[in-house]
Amino acid sequence: MADVEMGKNNADLSNNMDNSSENGMETDQEVAEAKKNEGNELYKSGDDQAIECYSEAIGTCPMCASYYNNRAAAYMMLDKYQQALEDVQEALRLNNKLVKGYLREAKCHIALGSADAAVRSLERLADIEPSNKQAESEMRTAKLVQLHDLAAEKAFIDGDFRKVVYDMDRAIDRAPASSRFKIRRAEALAKLKRFSEAQETINGLLLRDPMNADALYVRGLCLYYQDSIEKAQQHFQQVLRLAPDHKIAITAFKKCKLLKGKKDQGNEAFKKGQFQAAYDLYTEALSIDPHNVNTNAKLYCNRATVGAKLKRLEESIQDCTSAIELDENYLKAYMRRAKCFYDTEQFEEAVRDYDKIYNMDKTRDNKRLLQDAKLELKKSKRKDxxxxxxxxxxxxxxxxxxxxxxxxxxxxxxxxxxxxxxxxxxxxxxxxxxxxxxxxxxxxxxxxxxxxxxxxxxxxxxxxxxxxxxxxxxxxxxxFSFGSNGGGGHGFPGGSNFSSGGGGGGGFPGGFHFQFS
The missing domain is CATH 1.10.287.110 (DnaJ domain)
Structure with a gap:
């Protein structure tokens, strides 16, 4: 807990005492000091009512820097770093020699993720008190936050999103109120398909700041990657209403619109029985964004369905496999591939897929399909x-x-x-x-x-x-002619001989003889 100014700060007190207090009435300054002291006691016990007391002191004596500085400490106790920063900056405007003010300003900047600003505050403090040990400690913290910030930025550009999450976790440990760090971490989580974690962070930010365009963008990104294309499109539109020049939202909105359009056109062509047109449209949609694995998995499965209608079963199998590689629990893709394996008499593969399907969804129908495939596999191993x-x-x-x-x-x-x-x-x-x-x-x-x-x-x-x-x-x-001449054998029991002329014994018991015409 940060220290508050416990005694009177003569540099902050007004020298213009209320002369009308000669009849024993308290001056404004005395009232303000009493409120500050009351606030100090509440602060020491961790009671947020201290803020109200400091506010009353400020209302009574608005030119006293220590009151703002103390209220900043109370806000920091409640993790309200933005309000604390505003108070401490007002305190420094009133008294630019306030050592604790610079320390608190630096702490607020660090907590909010503005390490560069924290360094500047601490450099100004060094001009006043060069050997301040607490300032040296805060400087090390600020430099460490800068280091993780830069490392995460580079990792994001390189596409190393796990490294982004690592560095942002380290930075957020020291900058718990940084929306920027949390948004960057959430965006990296979305890229890693850890959508629930990303959305949990973003929802918390939007609860406090519903108009945060960057947070709305990341939530739209999560929806986009989870194949909620229409909802994602709505989020990107809202971002652009709040920030028309939001470049990545512009790109995402265009991609989202194009992908949805191609997919919808393909679905419509399929419903009309225009299978080749549907196949071509799904193919175009698959080329739009290779990173959208959930949507692409469905597009591959849709194209596999069309491929089966076009009797291109091997292509259908390949598309199902691509869908499963993108989504290993995609039941519909397993069903389609199993059927194609079955229809092409690849029964071992069909059994493997139907077994997977039954383990995923233990229904009577799926059990029957597995049994049928096993029976056909057994039959296929005999002579056909x-x-x-x-x-x-x-x-x-x-x-x-x-x-x-x-x-x-x-x-x-x-x-x-x-x-x-x-x-x-x-x-x-x-x-x-x-x-x-x-x-x-x-x-x-x-x-x-x-x-x-x-x-x-x-x-x-x-x-x-x-x-x-x-x-x-x-x-x-x-x-047919029959004879009993015992000619040479050709491998049948008892020296049987099948001949095409008039010699030799017949190839059947009893000397049957068969002549070809």
Whole structure:
């Protein structure tokens, strides 16, 4: 607590005593001194009523510097540094040799963040009392505040906003009433996406000074970076009404207006089904401000939605990934990407995203989506019999038969008898897969169980599968000749041989022989 002037200051007292007090009435000066003394007692006990007593003393004797100086000390006790500064400057105007006045002036300047002004006050004090130890201490404090102020300014220009916050925290420890430092710190916090901290500081400042243009600008900036574009625009407009030449607010307002315009146009084009136009507008919007991560995350997700409508699913996946990189908890972007992964049969990635989605939002629908993706992943790791026969999952019974006929004849080992051993083995494998596919897809019950993801080993009658028997059943009849000549084998059990001429034994049990036309 700063010391107050406890005794009479003869240099401050008026020599013109009230001569009408000869009848025992107190003079104005005596009344004022009594009020000052009462204020001193209240000040020592930390009672803010001291200000009222000092004010009465000033009202009675307005030319006494010590009264202003004492009231300044009381204001400082209440952290009302601006009022204290005004009082102490009035005291120094009345008495420019007031040592405590210069000390208090310097303290107020430091608390308000005006370290340069504090240095000037202390230099004037040094001319009066060069060896004042308290002045030396305050000078060190003022120099330290200057150092942090300059460091923060440089860091802000360099874009090192964490350093800005660090230096401003150090400066505010010594300059707790500096709006400028608090605004700079809040702006750096906004740049770091620490919006709640920034807004807490700014709201406190605006509560005391609703017309602070710089504070309004930073609150608008927080809103802008949180994708509250319309509210941000309103704040920037208010800043420009208060300070028409506020350069960064002018730039922010223009950027805000342009970004909102492009985004709204893209949304409108999407609603009208003009997907390519919407895609182009979202792309233009994304180029406006790369630092606005929240808005850009939504723009990427919007463009991903349009990309899916345009059947550009890989581009849609990339846009969703960009949105998630900007906002790791963006549920809608995960949903869109998971759907694109699912539609492009990238089931491992789909499962990963749906698992993330379910952990973020444990709903019944999200659980079902995860289960569906897991089922498709399980199915994808088996042989795809539809692909083996080159048919769709909606293929009819006739389409399955036609596909089997085509592929069975194409991969029949007898057709590849003149190829190398490795090539013949590959064709035999393919021939077996074709027959496996037909055995499953031609049976309604097995096909249903296969489509539902049941393990093949669990299917009744699947074990002990014989491709030759299926081929015989399918092709047995006109156009085939049968013989019992036991020619050389081509890799089927029992030395089976598929031939395209009149020699050799048939490739099926019992010596069936098939001739290609």
């Amino acid at each position: 019999y539809y692909k083996v026969l080159s048919i769709t999952k909606a293929a009819s019974e006739d389409e399955i038969k036609k596909a089997y006929r085509k592929h069975a004849l194409l991969h029949h080992p007898d057709r590849h008898a003149n190829k190398s051993v490795d090539e013949r083995k590959q064709e035999e494998i393919k021939f077996k897969e074709v027959n496996e596919a037909y055995s499953i897809l031609s049976d309604t019950k097995k096909r249903y169980r296969y489509d539902s993801g049941q393990d093949l080993e669990e299917m009744e009658g699947f074990s002990g599968f014989d491709p030759n028997q299926i081929f015989q059943t399918f092709f047995g009849g006109p156009g």
